Amino acid sequence: MRLRKSAAMSASVLVVLAAGCGSAGSDSTAVASGTCTADRVGGSVTQGTLLTPRGLDPVGQPGAAGSGGTEVQALFDTLMTYNTESQVYEPQVAESLTSNADFTVWTMTLREGVRYGNGDVLVADDVKRNVERHQSPANTQVSRGEALTIASMDVPDPRTIRFTLDGAYPNFPHVLATDVGMVTNPRVVDALGPEQFALNPRGAGVGPYELAKYAPGEEIVMTAKPDYWGGPVCIQTLRFISIPGAEGTLDALRTGELDVALLREPPAIAEAREEGFGSLPTLFNYGEGIVMNSAASRPTADVRLRKAIVAAVDPDAVNKRVFNGTALATSALIHQDTPGLYSGATGPTYDPDLAKELVSEVKQSGWNGTIRLLADNSPIRINEAIAVKALLENVGLTVQLENDKSLAEVVGKVASDRDYDLVIWGPNYTNEGLWALMNRQLNSQSKSNYYGYADPRMDDALAALRTATTPEQEQQIVSRMQEILDDSPVIANFAAYEEDNVHSPRVGGLILTRGSVLRYDKAFVAGA
Template sequence: MSTTIRSRTTSLAAAVLLVGTLAACAGDDKDDKKEADSSIFEVGLVGDQPEGDPVKGGQLRVSTFGELRDFDPVALIANGLSGGTELAAIYDVLLRHDPETGKYVGQLADSIEANDDATTYTLTLRDGVKFSDGTDLDADAVVASIERYLKNGGGQAGLWQRKVKSMKAADPLTVEFTMVEPWLDFEYMLASAPGMIVAASADAKAKFTPVGAGPYTFDSYAPGEQLVLKANPDYHGGAPALESLRFTLIQTAQGTLDVLKAGDADVAVLRDSHVIADAVESDLGGSMNVVSLGVGLVINHREGSVLADPDLRRAIAAALDPKVITERTYKGYGIPGTEMFPAESLWGPTDGPEIDLKQAKELVAKAKENGFDGTVRYLGIAKVSQQTGLSIEAMLGRIGIEVKSTYVPGSAEMIEKVFMKHDFDLAGWSFGTPDAAVFPELYDSFHSSSRSNAGGYADTEMDGLIEDLGSAQTEDEQTELIGKIQEQWNESIPAIVFGAQPEYVAWSDQVGGVTPHVDSIVLLDDAWLAK
């Protein structure tokens, strides 16, 4: 498999795995159901971390959401659920996102400055920073690493190449980036995978070796068991207080929380609304993030799919009630809604498609008059998607659509059917879109030229609106454009949205110094254990 295909399918695997938790904790106990309550999912830090001077020593045990198996930033669109925290520990990030101010500040780099119209960005590096192999992390190294990322088809390479005209090392500590057009959110790229700078020596051998300038270095990896990183004594910010990090995976959200409660883990990465509510109500501190378009269905728009018919897409959107999905899968906890961006988002609330069974029935009847045979195929993952599938079957049955459900063993098979074979009409999916990356995520998921457009959605007007969003120069312009994107979404129905999705990195009361970053990544250079 080529690197380009590997990176695309890895990012799609994350999308499948994220939504795969949708029904993992579904319960049949009616007493457990509650009215959906989103107030518990307020974005930001929850609780307090220990005060005082960091205690030196110890190993931080992290129970992750998904196992990181490839340590090259090219291989994934890094976020806190796909291995972004682990990669940031090895490579660091050029810029850090401050959730409280919404601004980007220097992390591995010293600072960044944009010109007045956001067409040129000047990145200033810190003097004396070295990779863990002893070589200099200077402007030439930054340019070389990003060029490597682009050449090898990193997950965000297509967007970068479309928006960035050039980059150059102006002097040993300065990199200048020139945009094709104004790009207000370019800094996000340097805070995610492209900004994870890889040393030249990483490619010196036949097999990739993870060599970065982060606070930790690669120690050992046993597939299916654990990843261990050890402290980098030469880290530019000073040697970490911790001796090492250990990442392990528990297959269920409840199991992940249970090991944290039992004291067998210090940090737990959670993406199940019901389990997150349990963690917060149990007074476990952490970092809360909410991603818009976090739960839903990808629609096959390609020729040959019955859902190439926009009337049928509108009918399905008018029939599938997110509140029902939330009640049956998350015991009533969550942020259900058909809108792209909820009130909890910087860009919300927008007004999504309305639930209207009368209109849905009329649209299905019209489609049947035009030859629709009344059946739609739903694709899910075995053991975790059946409850969702049953809900979809029941709700679409009310408007005259018979759903034929197929369940595959796991995400690899899901990707093959959705991305390679296009053998589906509806499939469980997540288009998780954090506020700090709204343009990159919408471009990747829904622009007709994007290689990550899993549904094959192509709409000239939507393309233009997304492109305008990317070149907007003020937050007000972005907000106005997002409103227009929602209007076009309601008309063309690119996908089905069941709601936004909370993500919670929870930790015990013994953990201090964890720094929230973008996309549910946390930075661990200052982390320590009180015990």
């Protein structure tokens, strides 16, 4: 059987290779259908993404689709993969994955004869060394937290590795479907050193593509491997570029400069769908809102002020003003369209009178009412920030707006410097890997908790979420989390968000996996 995310599981869970590797489809009947076959080999594809990755080493990558996730996936592949249609984890480079009765020990068998681009055979000790790289304190990205769920590893033979975890984790296959599951050839890493390897990881991956050119800020070009372990690779050249703004990116898709485009702005996504482009969307809960820095030095350390900001925000007003009504407006942690996870719990209500009362209380404690709001300088974020500023000033706050920085600079100020009071931000909780995503942001002990958030009730709920084995258990836990966030908020949410990999009808066989990441191993260009 295949492992369903958070499905009820027996004492010994076996993940076996699913028959075939079907592609994610589109609602558009004009989109090329089927999968890559030998007679379809040929053609090139250019994809537009949100940010150019800082390097191509899976260690040190943010992991998101818009900042290098699809690119590193093409080079390195993953041990496991997430099937977004069936919501199950399936073996990819691995052949199988089994657990013991309490989900604390997992045994993985590798496929036989999988080779890196330089001809070396992938062996289980390479997997062990790869996980250790992710666990290193030198890795400051989110993959370290994923890898640290593994307490120890042993390698009985060249194709087998046994993972002993730091506790029960029924959803552990998620870890091996992320950057941690992208095995880098340790011999190439050792020869080049980590810095040079990130710039030129040729020969070091088992994915369908090899790096041809990496020009940071300009383009990334890859060529298909003739001997990929998964069969023929149809699209011979992949090119990744970043075009500023969703409308500019969509225009490039219309003119044929792009064949695939990752979009994250609701109006542009709506336009693309109306025009008949293929659509591979991912729903992100807590996708867009105001993150409040709860660190002791910030005015929002006061929970009364955080509650006031939540009460001051009207999701419907932001949706109409900024997104022309195309966004999934909600204040709730989990949007009602989330399959298998929505419990019926609603978020806080818009209440400007309560917000004014709470702001007045905090001011009486000696605070002057001035607060900084950070947003990147993309047109839609500027509009969001202006709308939010008006809502906050309506309840008695004085907002100092900072919206002159790029998205990359804002990410640095939040994730590295922690230099903000409020920021327009998307925490982005997807249906798969929910515990891992929430734990690293909301656990009081997490090194990736950029928000200074600390609530022992949330820590307890997160611990329960990690060990949940059924959708019903997850629903109960996230419903409890909603109650905690109502009482002790850290995010004034105003929309769940979709990212969409929209694409030309001539491109078929694209496979959507976790977090908007695309797999190109079965993709093809019709008529190439």
